[in-house]
Amino acid sequence: MAWQDTVEQTVTGLGFDLVDLERSAGGLLRVTIDWPWxxxxxxQSAPEERFVTVEDCEKITRQLQYLLEVENVDYRRLEVGSPGIDRPLKREIDYVRFEGQVVDITLKEPIGVTGADIAANRKKFRGTLERAADGVQWQIVWSDAPEPKPGQRVSKKRPPVPMQAMAFALNEVQQARLAPIVNFKGRRAPAVDMGDDGHAASNE
Incomplete structure (x- = not known):
């Protein structure tokens, strides 16, 4: 079994979702977890949102340390944490969950000539995530018009800001993340970094 499968089975077996898994050249294994959605x-009313705690991260860390040693996985440091404000979107259910949110999308290939006022070599977009009209694909909706400055009065007679939309399939996406817009209503738990001494230290 590949070590990636070991990590995923361990995380899901303890009741969490594996959001992301990274392995750096410096020997860092970074595991991002969340409660299933x-x-x-x-x-029906939406249930109260649950947040991953430091204790949750420590529990996952202890189990992974044991299993990775059994699997003889070579790493120097293991970091387990919850998603930040720029949470990655990787699965269809992630797009369903965060429909209507502002996201950053990077395509694998430039958009090409579309007939719209969009540069053919453009690959990166920020806008609102929506389901496309066909009910299968997704689309991102945005405006390239500058936003009003803070405190600037906007006339009611101002014409509507022109919007643009781009439909895409998930296999065309290189990377998708929630746009890092600060929300002061809640705060995610910090990541837990297990150093060489085996003790947990939160990364603020």
Whole structure:
């Protein structure tokens, strides 16, 4: 079994979702976890959001340290944490969960000539994530018009800002993340960094 499968099975076996898994050249293994998300049925109220705690990260870390040693995985440091404000979107359910949010999308290939006022070599976009009209693909909606400056009065007679939309399939995406917009209503738990001494230290 590949070590990536070991990590995923361990995380999901303890009741969490594996959001992301990175291995750096310096020997760092970074594991990002979250509580599973379940879509609510129409008419039902959304359950209270659960946040990953330092204790959750420590529990995952202890189990992974043991299993990675059994699998003889070579690494220098293991870091387990919760998603930040720039959480990656990798699965279809991630897009469903964060529909309507502002996201940053990087395509694998330039968009090419579309007939719209978009540079053919453009690959990066920021806008609102929406389901496309076909109900299968996704689209990102944005405006390249400059936003009003703080305190600037906007006339009611001002014409609507022109919007642009780009549909895409998930296999065309190189990277997708929530746009790092600060939300002061909540705060994620810090990551837990297990150093060479085996003790946990939170990364603020």
């Amino acid at each position: 379940v879509p609510t049925e129409p008419g």
